[in-house]
Amino acid sequence: MIQRIHHIAIVVADLDAAIATYQGQLGLRVSKRLHMPEQEVEMAFLPAGESLIELIQPITDDSGVARYLRKRGEGLHHICLAVDDIDASLEALAANAVRLINDQPIQAAEGRGLFIHPQAAHGVLIELLEPDEET
């Protein structure tokens, strides 16, 4: 069911500053940058092997990501695991009565995904994602 780590998401207060850090200190490179007003975030993707590091900056004050930043500060937000069939994953999770954030897969920047509630995964927000072809 799980193919690989698709991305690790990091919430940051200042995307430009975070990009400068991750590029300058670690030699990573930004492959894509997205302004996503409907999700109230701006994001940058930095490839590391078959995975991405995703830097996420809230661009409004009242989104979930904005509240997370205010409450916990900058840092690791969630991990995303690539699956080959998100509908089959949803079915398996539902059969096990696993608590989800969203009842149906949602369209994310990189494909169709769903989020497992941290209380069902030992404190970790886990996204399962069926990536679009190009991601």
Next chain:
Amino acid sequence: MIQRIHHIAIVVADLDAAIATYQGQLGLRVSKRLHMPEQEVEMAFLPAGESLIELIQPITDDSGVARYLRKRGEGLHHICLAVDDIDASLEALAANAVRLINDQPIQAAEGRGLFIHPQAAHGVLIELLEPDEET
């Protein structure tokens, strides 16, 4: 410099319960389990593509991991990025005056590694690791 995400480390209160969750809900499998009294932890590795998910349970009350668990609860602890030459990485980081947790690479379960301080990486504890041959 960065080859891939080597592992994502998750601190848990009960390793057996966490293994049951990650195996049962996500279909991941434990490839290795280590009892490491000198590091005051017990760990399980679950491969996901070219990376590992590492579940870590403190086995004493006063280690850094135990304090982290008490303070923040279960959840994401650090990410580890594989590099091909840890000494070259250390040199580059030192040249940029990046704040590190350890001044010299230390022998970890999976190879020689060093930790970048979260204050130098937007709230994320980042391990750089030159993996041993077999990891």
